[in-house]
Amino acid sequence: MTMTDTSPLIEATGLVVRRGGNVALQEVDFTISRGEIVTIVGPNGSGKSTLLRTLIGAIRPSAGHIRRAPGLRIGYVPQSLHIEPGLPLSVARFLALPRPQPADRIAEALNRAGLPDLHDRRMTELSGGQFQRVLLARALLERPDILMLDEPTQGLDQRGSADFYRQIEEVRSELGCAVVMVSHELHVVMSASDRVICLNGHVCCSGAPDVVATAPEYRALFGTGTKGALALYRHTHDHAHDHDHPQPDHHHEDHAI
Amino acid sequence: MLDDFMIRAALAGIGTALAAAPLGCFVVWRRMAYFGDATAHAAILGVALALALEMPIFGGVLVAALAMGLTVSALSGHGFATDTLLGVLAHSALAFGLVAVSFLSGVRVDLMGYLFGDILAVSVADLAVIWGGAAAILILISRRWSALLTSTVSPDLAIASGIDPRRAQYVLTLALALTIAIAIKVVGALLISALLVIPAATARSLARSPESMAMLAAGLGSLTTLGGLALSYQLDTPTGPSIVCVAAVLFVLSLTAAAARR
DSSP states (O other): OOOOOOSOSEEEEEEEEEETTEEEEEEEEEEEOTTOEEEEEOOTTSSHHHHHHHHHTSSOOSEEEEEEOTTOOEEEEOSOOOOOTTSOOBHHHHHTSSSOOOHHHHHHHHHHTTOTTOTTSBGGGOOHHHHHHHHHHHHHHTOOSEEEEESTTTTOOHHHHHHHHHHHHHHHHHHOOEEEEEOSOHHHHHHHOSEEEEESSSEEEEESHHHHHHOHHHHIIIIIISOHHHHHHHHHHHHHHOTTSOOOOOOGGGGOO | OTTSHHHHHHHHHHHHHHHHHHHHHHHHHTTOHHHHHHHHHHHHHHHHHHHHHTOOHHHHHHHHHHHHHHHHHHHTTSSSOHHHHHHHHHHHHHHHHHHHHHHOTTOOOOHHHHHHOOGGGOOHHHHHHHHHHHHHHHHHHHHTHHHHHHHHHOHHHHHHTTOOHHHHHHHHHHHHHHHHHHHTTTTOTTTHHHHHHHHHHHHHTTOSSHHHHHHHHHHHHHHHHHHHHHHHHHHTOOHHHHHHHHHHHHHHHHHHHHHHHO
């Protein structure tokens, strides 16, 4: 992976976001360069989605600056998307929003997403996994410089999300686009990332995945703070990928689920 | 040909139906039916304004509907549930409008005509306003169709693609105010929402794409107007309500057709 192009695609400094009287983000800095995969992790309500939506421009920060590279093309995959049942929208029509796309590019996008037969299927009739892959296919049709994914594997089973992440890595190496991902599936995500940002209203720690995984701030957040599922993921992750590192302390909660 | 009042009525109805169809689809997709209602009720306030200032009814209604639409757009999301807000504004606007009209002493106002429409009294000048307004609405919506549709599917997806969804809201508010201003003569302030929502809801169970739904709604709306006119002529019933009755019957038939197809 090349990190030689030094001008960042998005550079945010000192972001402060207030939502309904509460401070959702406090003095957050964020930078991403071409081709990087950055994962944002953090417990529920830690401002992960808020940060992503602020970087896109959907939320106006009350302080701080965001600089996007001129002409930056963003491919955004939201956490969830409700399509009004009264809106007759086929998969092909959805893929051509907002810009019309040639039929062969739509067919190619569907093939790549592994959904060649769903061209005329209504969006409201898709399964959760199919829907996520259509969202990704649409984001890729715009040939983005940066792909922004908000918990893209929510509702997918282990196998489904592993496939999804494999596809993201393929896409990155094919298109050379940067990827920002919000997730709590730490065991899968962290191994695929160049950089991990651990968020809890502010940036707790950030860096290479193995550095963050052993950082005390990270373990304070995921080891004891959220007990169940998150700790279990770390547990799995440690066994799967960190054989040559010393095992971190296991709390009893880690085994609770 | 335009000398015949029935011909003028039919042309007025079709012009209104064509303008209302694509807008009505957005009203259905964005769940704005109540929003349309509130804006339409403000039309009576606009009528009072126009009569008091001796300006054309079209202008008064347009201003009042636009003001109401922008007020609701600005207030929603500031602590009030939108349907509560709309409930307050819709009926207040109607009540203030009715009271305001009653103050206009010396002016003999046919209130029924503004509440339920007076399509049989459409003049050639009215026709020009209706078709001019309809053309403006159709041009406005078709030129921004893709951005409007993307903003409707998801404001965040629109923003990521460089589209401002607030702009879509303004475009639709403007189109809605224009539609109300041209439709008040045809079906009246109380029934305008019906002309927006019912043809679109009827097309919904038959259409396969957003575009075909808008076109189907336009066809159904025109058919509805002609059917309502014929019904009113045959049975000597009030025309505006007759049009809405036909629309409602077509809606029920479309549900039956959709159920039979499954």
